[in-house]
Amino acid sequence: MKVNNEFKGLLPALFTAALISMLPAQPGAQVREESHGVVLLRGLPTLETAHSIAIVELDPEQENFGEILSEVTQPDMTHPLHHLYYSPAGRLYATGLDPVCSLAEIGLERDATGAPQVTGFECLDTQGQMVGEDIMWHSSNGTEYMFVTFMGGTGGDDGGTLGVFDPQTNAVVKVIEARPSQVGADKPYIMYPHGISAYQDRMIITSTVHPDLATGVGNALTVIDLNTLEPIQNIVVENEKPLGFPSSPVEVLFARPSMNENIKPAVLVNTMFGFETWKVPYDEASKTFGDPEVLYSGAANNTAVPLEFYGTDTELFISHALPGVVKRYDLAKLPDLVSSGPDIQAAPGAHHMIFFTSKSGRDLIAVQNNLLNLGNAADNDPTDVDFIAALNAHTITVHDLATGEQLGSVNFREKYSKGVDNLEGLFGSGFVHHH
Amino acid sequence: MARQRWIATAAAVVAIGTGASYVIRALPPDPTPVADFSAPFVFGRFSVPQDNPLTEEAFALGRRLFYDPALSGGNDRSCATCHIQRLAFTDGLPTAAGLNGESLEFSSMSLVNLLWGQERFFWDGRALSLEQQALLPIENPQEMAQDLEELVRELKGSRQYRRMFRQAYGEVSSENIARALATFMRMLISAGSKYDRFLRGEAVLTEQEELGRKLFMAHPDTKVSLRGGNCIDCHSQFLTSGFRDGLDGFSNNGLDKDVDLPAGLMAVTGNPAHKGFFKVPTLRNIAVTAPYMHDGRLQTLEDVMDHYNGGVVVSPTLSPLILEADNAASPPGSFVGLRLTDSEKAAIIAFLHTLTDEAFLSDARFSNPLEGEL
Structure with missing residues (x-):
């Protein structure tokens, strides 16, 4: 009887447990995603991790700050995807460093709770163009195309192409190629193209560095x-050589009135090894470019490796990988660089960035701090390149946009044994004009 | 004694078994999350109430309720009386017809992509959730004139409804009627139009449609020679509905003088700044939802374009985005409007036709499940 009494005593608990198990599931509602970032993560060879595309929470006010919410790995690729871009139609693309996937379209969808999911990626046919860098959508003779710079082009020591794609079908429409060794002296050439920007019927691409970082700069x-989709002019932007290399112009921004009506059109360009930001005036009536001039010298201001241009409605931001700062300028004063506030102190490798609001409504900036995740000596990493290893903090730091105060940091190497190669806001986080 | 003990034990076993059986029947099994849920990422974020997740059972129940005339006091009209699938869940009338044939105040709104867009429902935004919205027409004496307690009694008298409610929620109640109807409406997703296929890279717009798309997406700016139809200022790029944040999805679009302006959103908020504000509707399937505006006063899409092109009536609460949208560098000042050319207006209308989703309009999942039963 004692046993029966004990059984009787357990009945209410068993009954309650049975009731709970029968209740419908209560999936969490998806209430905000302004602070979600899409990141391209690089598996580090000595840490035995795979490259991946992931969605990560970047609001320090959220309990799950730094957590990966969705992830798709790329186990079959030697090199990861490189830069993310949304098309005007809301499709997500990524350029890639691996020759088997130099350009890809990434799938995103939502589950029945509204939560965003990365569903995979499809590598696109580039007709042999390799090492995809930047993408922009722009019109030529009234038709919109997707333009992609391929720093490796179709191979060779002085390669590099500008790929023109149908934005609907992703098919190659034209490969624009003009190797210095083929076009002849004093003819406009394309070599190692990386940055891209356009205004009206003029597009600018930069000549950066051979993908092996050794053959040429x-x-x-x-x-x-x-109008013709042909190169018509080269403009040299080179002054100081603090590293003894050519200047290596990297990202470029065609400042234009559509960004702010006060802006007179001009090209801004950062030189990765010259450490400078240049301005090239543009006269849209005559369609001619003026003499380039240095607006900012990293050598004189103790910064190095200027990289990206990003903008909000009121400010332009330029990342400098060393010491790892983001400088900010008054957008309405472009193409001149008039400071709009103190530098945002990020971390070595300061590179891509996104803007969003926190749960409490605070305006934030998140900065991805890595130049390239090529490993470091401490890991005895076979891909180690010493000077680049110094530019890899492996972090995304999050700062108050108004004050620059750092509010949080996610170290991807420590947390996920991966590096973080690129950062873009999940669709809906607001677009920026970094081209 | 042993016999008595055996009988008592048997009785206890029967009692426990009967009780367990009752519990099992009374409690819902785990509802099934909707299978193969698919929503375009570009439509943006959405949220579903935690106490009403999207499940197959709730959808099936909601669909049946939506089409069942038992929901009205006279058992003679259902939600589908005013929300007809082939008309994108509108009714083709200027304003909805009341029980006695009278014209009601507002046009029947299209029910599509309600997971996104404004989080207030009805033209004047008086409902704060779909669950809240779902019951108001049922109780409205001019619409379905049904007493909710009576409705619950009726539904409890149906074995099929008892089973469906049990599977979806557990019990027949007015709250669960609302939840089921809300689930059905949330699942009315239209993402198969030519425009959607264009966005996915599966279709190419004609030259005229593409011009219309560009005009739709542009606010005119004479300083940079940008011509625009100004549609996107109120109708978002991908959803083509009003914006979600706050009351951004409500606007006075210049139909009436101040003296004639109906209260609109002001009736809900009490704020005079909201006088004449109405919910910016989705433009999905707009070609099949004539007549247009909250009171159905405009018969055709051409009439709509003519309104925005030169018929805008100025009042204190007129949307500033409409007031200052003009494609002329030096407007004569005689009227407020876009001053688009005839071919530009035709292009925008051509683009609006690309928003028709034939698959949605005939999707069997959204059709009347009672057909064949009645």
Whole structure:
């Protein structure tokens, strides 16, 4: 009888447990995603991790700050995807460093709770163009195309192409190629193109560095006539050589009135190895470019490796990988660089960034701090490149946009044994004009 | 004694078994999350109430309720009386017809993509959730004139409804009627139009449609020679509905003088600044939802374009985005409007036709499940 009494005593608990198990599931509602970032993560060879695309929470006010919410790995690729871009139609693309996937479209969808999911990626046919860098959508003769810079082009020591794609079908429409060794002296050439920007019928691409970082380095811009889709001019942007290399122009921004009506059109360009930011005036009536001039010298201001241009409605931001700062300027004063506030102190490798609001409504900036995740000596990593290893904090730091105060940091190497190569806001987080 | 003990034990076993059986029947099994749920990422974020997740059982129940005339006091009209699938869940009338044939105040709103867009429902935003919205027409004496307690009694008298409610929620109640109807409406997702296929890279717009798309997406700016139809200022790029944040999805679009302006959102908020504000509707399937505006006063899409092109009536609460949208560098000042050319207006209308989703309009999942039963 004692046993029966004990059984009787357990009945209420068993009954309650049975009731609970029968209740419908209560999936969490998806209430805000302004602070979600899409990141491209690089598996580190000595840490035995795979490259991946992931969605990560970046609001320090959220309990799950730094957590990966969705992830798709790329186990079959030697090199990861490189830069993320949303098309005007809301499709997500990524350029890639691996020759088997130099350009890809990434799938995103939502589950029945509204939560965003990365569903995979499809590598696109680039007709042999390799090492995809930047993408922009722009019109040529009234038709919109997707333009992609391929720093490796179709291979060779002085390669590099500008790929023109149908934005609907992703099919290659044209490969614009003009190797210095083929076009001849004093003819406009394309070599190691990386940065890209456009205004009206003129597109600018930069000549940066051979993908092996050893064969060659560029020092010029190439002007593309969008009426003919042909290169028509090179503009050298080179002054100081603090590293002894050519200047290596990297990202470029065609400042234009659509960004702010006060802006007179001009090209801004950062030189990765010259440490400078240049301005090239543009006269839209005559469609001619003026003499380039240095607006900012990293050598004189103790910064190095300027990289990206990003903008909000009121400010332009330029990342400098060393010491790892983001400088900010008054957007309405472009193309001149008029400071709009103190530097945002990020971390070595300061590179891509996004803007969003916190749960409490605070305006934030998140900065991805890595130049390239090529490993470091401490890991005895076979891909180690010493000077680049110094530019890899492996973090995304999050700061108050108004004050620059750092509010949080996610160290991807410590947390996930991966590096973080790129950062973009999840769709809906607001777009920026970094081209 | 042993016999008595055996009988008592048997009785206890029967009692426990009967009780367990009752519990099992009374409690819902785990509802099934909707299978193969698919929503375009570009539509943006959405949220579903935690106490009403999207499940197959709730959807099936909601669909049946939506089409069942038993929901009205006279058992003669259902939600579908005013929300007809082939008309994108509108009714083709200027304003909804009341029980006695009278014209009601507002046009029947299209029910599509309600997971996104404004989080207030009805033209004047008086409902703060779909669950709240779902019961108001049922109780409205001019619409379905049904007493909710009576409705619950009726539904409890149906074995099929008892089973469906049990599977979806547990019990028949007015709250669960609302939840089921809300689930059905949340699942009315239209994402198969030519425009959707264009966004996915599966279709190419004609030259005229593409011009219309560009005009739709542009606010005119004479300083940079940008011509625009100004549609996107109120109708978002991908959803083509009003914006979600706060009351951004409500606007006075210049139909009436101040003296004639109906209260609109002001009736809900009490704020005079909201006088004449109405919910910016989705433009999905707009070609099949004539007549247009909250009171159905405009018969055709051409009439709508003519309104925005030169028929805007100025009042204190007129949307500033409409007031200052003009494609002329030096407007004569005689009227407020876009001053688009005839071919530009035709292009925008051509684009609006690309928003028709034939698959949605005939999707069997959203059709009347009672057909064939009645």
